[in-house]
Amino acid sequence: MKQRHSFTFNGFTVLKWLIYLFFLVFLLVPLFSILLVSLTGEPVNLFGSLTSQKILSSTLKKLSHLSLDAYSSLFEGTGYFAALVNSLKLSTGVALLVTVLVLPIAYAFARTTMPWKPFFAALCTIPLVVPTFISSYAFTLMFGKTGWVNHIYRSLGGEGVLFDVQSMLGIVLVQVFFFFPYALWPMVAAFKISDLTLEEASQNLGAQGWYTFLRVTLPLAVPGIVSSMLLIFTVSFSDFGTPIILAPKDLNLIVVEAYREIAGFYNWAGSAVLTVIMLLVAAFFFWLQRLVVKGKEYGTISGKPTRQKLNDHKGVVAVLTIYTFLVMLVPLLAVGSVFLSSLATTWGHHALPDGYTLKHYLTIFSTSHKNIVNSLVLAAGALVLSVVIATFVSYFVVRRGSGGLDFVSSIPLIVPGISLGIALIQTFNTAPLKLTGTALLLIVAYTIRRMPYMIRSTMSSMMAIRKDIEEAAVNLGASNLLAAVTVIGPLMLPGIAAGAILVFVTVIKETSISLLLAPTDWAPMSLAVFQNLLRGEYYTASAMAILIIAIVIALQSLAKKLTKDQLY
């Protein structure tokens, strides 16, 4: 037994180090090297330094004059500083607005007898399946100069436009209406935690309903609210799709600035500084959010389920229902606009398209079918790679308590897509590992970016399999391997499948990585939509966008069904 144990231990150890190597090469080294670039002001070739004496000496020479110059210039009022400030303003604004917007809805879900809750919950998934650059485009269809909302506004006697969609306000509104579901469910949970008996105590002491809400219910929900606020902040800060479509020329935002520096000017030093800054900000807020959630989690787990009395005041319920419906209507109308536009012969200055046709769909299937195939191939590649890595990482973390892998594999959570893209381009754009512009690097980038989500899925299904089930199989005569194949494998399959589908979906939605890393022969659908928009081929872009949304919805419901079936 001893011998056998040490043998499997060795086999697994090799595998474990291979996974570490993967993260080292494609995540840690690129991030470290972008840090060096930001300090030296010149591109650094770390892998080259390992293979060539010449590159090594030049790298060492660059490293000999490390300085914080690039960072100090940041604070001397250059464009970068303005970009950072604008981004922080944007994220703060979005986080605050989302909180205010969602608070009544969360309360309605958690504590009132609001009707049609399942229907509203289903509506809530719409914003999440639409890539943000498509929702931004949808907003221009609605609120642009020729948009149908403004047409209605003018026919009601208004002047000009409701607001300029190509502005900070436009960006804020898109993010608010498409990110609010991220905050909604944590807030609903927060409202459910607060204990009814405390509220009854307050009322018993003579407090009025409103006073109880403000002094008891709300303060108890505060940790949950703060944590979802921080989450929204991070999501908004890292979002690339909205600003790249809606930011006007004179509005600097850090993600767009970083993209322009690299894609437009090949300015390594500048983009490196921005990348590092973005990473630090995202990491800080991510850490802050974890900090807030940490204390709370234990409370919810150990706390016994408390009795909830639902508010059934007719007026309150009616107002909240109407309000919830109106908020959820906005993303629905946005997607509807894209859908109508994909069927329109032409559309502008009118409430509805001038005529209807299917030719845009024919166009994308004839001229852009390559993009569709690319997306599917790239997503499938990322899926396979993710499944293999995530399954083994989960095994090491759950069954062998490997904290190191757990940590490394969750680093991508704090790396904004654009930062990861820039770091990868910088590291792999020269020999010996010249991978920039290949489908492989694109697949690796997608995989790394979505790894934490995939691992969460496989890990939870691994944890759900109690150890004694494995032991029972061994007790009945099966070796560890046979037990894994006949019992653990089949039990984990739904979790793996659900995670894999979600990876597939997010790859299809992915914007920043695709825009930065995809070579022309491997342009995926999202890049095609983007290029169509740049070229002014709006209707084709709409058709492709609808196709993306359709694929995403179909696959996501499949994943949901699989996770449900997992509970025997």
Next chain:
Amino acid sequence: MGSVRIEHLHKQFNGITALEDVNLEIREGEFFALLGPSGCGKTTTMRCVAGFESPTAGKIFIGERDVSHVPANQRNCGMVFQSYALFPHLSVFENVAYSLQVRRFYQGGLDTKLSVLAHMLNRKLGKVDKDTEKKVRDALDFVELGHLADRLPGQLSGGQQQRVALARALIMEPAVLLMDEPLSNLDKKLRSSMRVTIRRIQQKVGITTIFVTHDQEEAMSMADRVAVMQGGRLVQVDTPTALYSQPASTFVADFVGASNIFKATVKESGEAGTVLQLVGDGVIRSAFPTNRSEVDVIIRPESIRLFADGAQVDTGDNLLEGTISMSTYLGSTIRYDVQVGELQVEVDKTFEAGSPLLPAGTNVKLAIDPNVVVIL
């Protein structure tokens, strides 16, 4: 079938001692219970026998075979887990068939291996052979679950799952049957009927069985012999009756049933018995001799007779006088807490319909037969 012998078993987890010098000899066909509070080492002992833990030191024999270093899957111990550990994705039939299928997989040629594996992964692929089919049907009929063969474990009640687990363990005709708190997940009523069922099945099959439990009632009612464990050590190994009437320590006495445990000093002791001065108050005679001067005295609450003041009492017994401080009605019995001087004595009296509960404050006499006064 086989006996189980455990010799000088030691087990440490990260330097913490879980088992210390455990020695046991379990006879062939015996129903043997490991009893103790949580953390006493009873489950660890069983897991060492099953092969899920390897002993830090010591040896384990099943029959005459030293299995100390045999992998868990080659020990031929059937185990019923506390949570039953049924495979949730396999039907009742496939669960029970698992060990037979595994055996065919290892013993068969390549074609058998492939067909068995395919069938285990998806039961629509391939078929179970006739022999296996018959054995599984018989095993399911034996536990009276033949009609539920195609259900998934999740669709069964707790008691049914328990029987599937039992059938699954028994079908491979193990040398030893191990049961880890198998009744703890059942409700009280089901628990007592399952006790009977398990005992009946064990007797019918005649299999050596090790049963882990923290419930003394379970251990006493089912087992031929019981080992009481405390802090990783064996405290007493005996038949249930001996355990109850002659506990080896106050811990055992306390653990196997409610007891009055008093400290006492020995006034005189001989063949005819012992006279004891109870710490607190009162002098009491025991039928048992002792050679120590400071002892513990154990008197079971149900072996004390209680009389209302003024009643005539048999003079052969110890007689104490006291006052009821509390009376608790427990259904079939009444528990009286009686204050005798400084001593608090618990007395259980069978409840008889019509007879009134004596209220607190009533003066009573307690009659105690010297034969029930156990000296430790």
